[in-house]
Amino acid sequence: MENPVPDHVPPEMVRDFSLFTSPGMSPTPNGDPHAAVACVHSGPPIFYSPLNTRDGRGTWVITRASDQRRVLQDTETFSSHRSIFASALGESWPMIPLELDPPAHGAFRSLLNPLFSPKRVAALEPAVRERAIRLIDGIAASGTSCDVMKDFAFPFTVNIFLHLLGLPDDRIDTFVGWGRDLLHGDDVKRPAAARTIVSFIDELAAARRNDLLDDFMTFVVQAQVEGRRLTKQEVRGVGVLVFVAGLDTVAAAIGFDLAYLARNLKDQELLRSEPGRIVAAAEELLRAYPTVQLIRVATKDIYFEGAPIRKGDYVSCATMIANRDPAEFECPNTVDLAREDNRHATFGYGPHRCLGSHLARREIVVGLEEWLARIPAFRIKNGTAPITSGGHVFGIENLILDWS
Template structure:
């Protein structure tokens, strides 16, 4: 029941030119449905790996047995506090989730959509005006996705590159870089909260410092932990998803042309690309000893529910390693499952769809530029860099 597997160090996971970490993880489906991976975390701790999507759903739904309180961010500081609401268990989780849900509702996203589309168009038109190739992550994916999130938080984007750098160091740097980035992010969130208490405006941080739960104001620590979560969540995942999507279309000109000829199918295609190229591994901690389908999970054990493994489960998806942009009834778990399903999923979906719509409408048939190679990596959050697209 022990396998030498890690989303950080197994073949295809470290930074790799022209890599495909999502395809690399599919090897686990040839083995036992649940196994122990001794080094499947950034700090070298072991996890049980759930390979079946149905088992992952069971774990993610059972918050009494499998806790989400891991202090992922705080551990970089040598501290132990939860990001709210991601690392809270019920009933506390529900209290804060109810506070935040209206801010990310489909109705709220519809209000933001014109600004999202305007940003995409402005960036792409600038790219077209400057030539016939670009580094799509630096020139489009990060400036687009991160700007939208900063705008949502009420932050200017003149520090966008600095914020993205913090996110890269936090998620993909060594222990020293992670700690320094975490310290900078906490200091920034604390300073912003102090400013908004003194001079409130119509933005998210003002909402937080004025909000109440159960008839009381949020504490400084609660404001910080919510602010940190939303700040970090907006720095990487949507940009990475857009990058993987455009890399796929660059390598598959028939699918690219099909979407150009049928732009109304982009919404369905985006769901298939989310299934095929999700970016996040969820970790849970066992709160008690349990026999899980014959597996002796013990209190304190880590359990990995990696979206990239569940979304390639042959028991859930016909030909799971084939990307079929016309696939219907796509019940993927790119945004997780259960009470902790991604708070920002509605916004993320619209960003991805709008980004693809405007890119395909404005950029001619594109390919990966000759002589270049995208760099992919696995880890807690999968990513892609050096994606140079050419349409000369």
């Protein structure tokens, strides 16, 4: 294989590190990809990683949280338009608003903001809590152990999302399977899942144009931006983003949180006896176990902190690296559930800060509250090991909890 490092990258700025292939990143029993990532802080503030995307492209890796904020705010120099989903199909349309740059980004963002506002999330909360209680009571009634991702984290978070989209939840397993193939599958499964999701969204949009309901997709097909209806491709871009965003990230966050509590019984007992601490604890767990790598594309040649970034280069701002920055957080590799002033980067930064962050936070807090209120002291079942993986989105599965 030819050296994938471009000629303009000085050899001394290249490091053998990847969120996909470095030790701890490929699916590993009892792995800790977040700790494996933290090691980059012992090196230079910015370096070039030759294989830091799913398709084996290199990226510049920004390690300091303050530098990541500069990149994420400078949308003129560092563009979001990279068609990460469409490229799996050999196409180039953007997921909206994630892959749009200002000013187009702002028009779509203000269209969607009210759907995920704190007020809307507060209105959804009773349904969220009822769903958590129903699932956990069912788990508690059926034994003293469970596969918490399959039995709780996925059915809980994806159901809420389907509820928001106005979709029936009898297809949860199918949708979760699509998400898993898309985010963690191989070169065959990923394009297949992408095609399936696109046709599903296109068919749903067509159905809503003919038969309006009180749901998300009806809102999108009827919505107007700058005085006009959305094109079919824009409807697809919005629909795909919202659908995919709800399939994996919040479930993974809950999984990493419960795995931490299963291994740290003192903290588990603290939250159980003082549930008022759960909101702050959820923020610290979000900081310690974020799941998303953000990538930007340079729109022009620039020297950034000594790095000769050239137009077209990929620039990685991984939330899991920013959140372990010792310049931002005291003892960044220690989980401190009482940490104060916790300005973590888990939901990104700048104009693209996560649209669904209010909903994600509520799901995590409610999930932890109801789990700790209903399930006795739990640990990872003897003889089992959760499997973690890195990538664009970090994941955890086979998390078997036991409270016998």
